């Protein structure tokens with residue numbers, strides 16, 4: 001079976017030479033284990049942090065060892081009750097063609113006609129849960145809120161913006177990195193306003209898109225975006241601090257918002273969160289977002305790259321903005 005290993009730690013943006021495609025022998029599944037053939041795997045921004053040395057909220061990847069991360073696989077051999085060959089499961093052993101794992105670490109997923117299976121890595125998986133929890137539980141979205149989402153054409157951002165609209169936001173503004181993405185936000189995803197963050201000062205663009213200010217900021221980017229949002233937030237405004245992708249490839253200290261002091265006078269709440277602490281909300285999210293998808297009220301966009309050998313480039317390109325919606329790698333024929 002083939003797997004992708006980390007052979008060196010990136011300094012700045014990752015490059016293909018940081019990765020290696022290698023052959024490995026798989027053990028036969030023991031009692032309680034399953035052998036799965038992976039069909040799809042996820043590439044995510046947090047993996048960049050795990051390529052650095054040193055502990056964060058997840059342990060770092062080890063040099064010379066396979067990477068891991070969210071994946072969907074088909075059970076080939078089962079030595080565990082409750083799982084049979086042909087079942088499709090979500091698990092954490094991506095970046096490889098086959099995996100042998102403890103069945104307790106695999107979650108069966110259903111297939112919905114007309115919806116790609118990879119939705120379980122996106123809108124109906126960790127990505128959807130991040131948007132849902134960040135918006136509703138962390139930032140406490142209220143009906144009538146003016147909402148700003150950065151990274152809005154990406155996996156989490158595209159869902160956060162749509163969920164905000166479906167939950168009664170009065171205006172949803174997004175920022176993203178290309179004119180095509182802006183068109184997508186306005187024409188396909190129902191954003192009320194959107195701007196390309198390369199087009200001038202973010203604060204000015206945001207003021208034009210939300211002239212009366214914003215109540216809620218869903219932060220995927222950090223840095224200048226967070227600074228602009230703090231400037232635009234109204235009294236009692238709330239920020240879900242989801243990520244700060246503008247800093248992930250930095251090799252030194254990065255500029256933070258120099259106007260954080262405004263949080264006092266504006267009585268702001270800025271709250272960070274990690275989606276894995278909120279798995280109890282998965283059933284609620286799947287019920288609600290699943291219904292919106294079936295009813296055609298929420299658009300699930302993805303960018304699909306084929307083949308394990310292309311997974312490193314898919315990851316590198318995702319950090320560079322090549323994706324619209326969720327970036328996934330297809331490994332099997334589904």
Ligand code: NDP
Nearest residue numbers: 045154155156176177220242243244245246273274275321
């Ligand atoms: P995306 O699908 O949004 O992909 C990353 C996107 O980031 C790119 O497409 C690119 O789009 C954008 N980007 C890259 N560099 C910059 C930059 N310097 N400034 C602005 N935008 C940039 O990834 P996800 O949806 O998976 O993740 C989005 C955010 O959510 C990340 O910060 C991630 O770390 C965070 N996250 C947090 C979780 C949590 O539990 N707190 C869980 C999951 C994700 P563009 O063309 O617009 O630049």
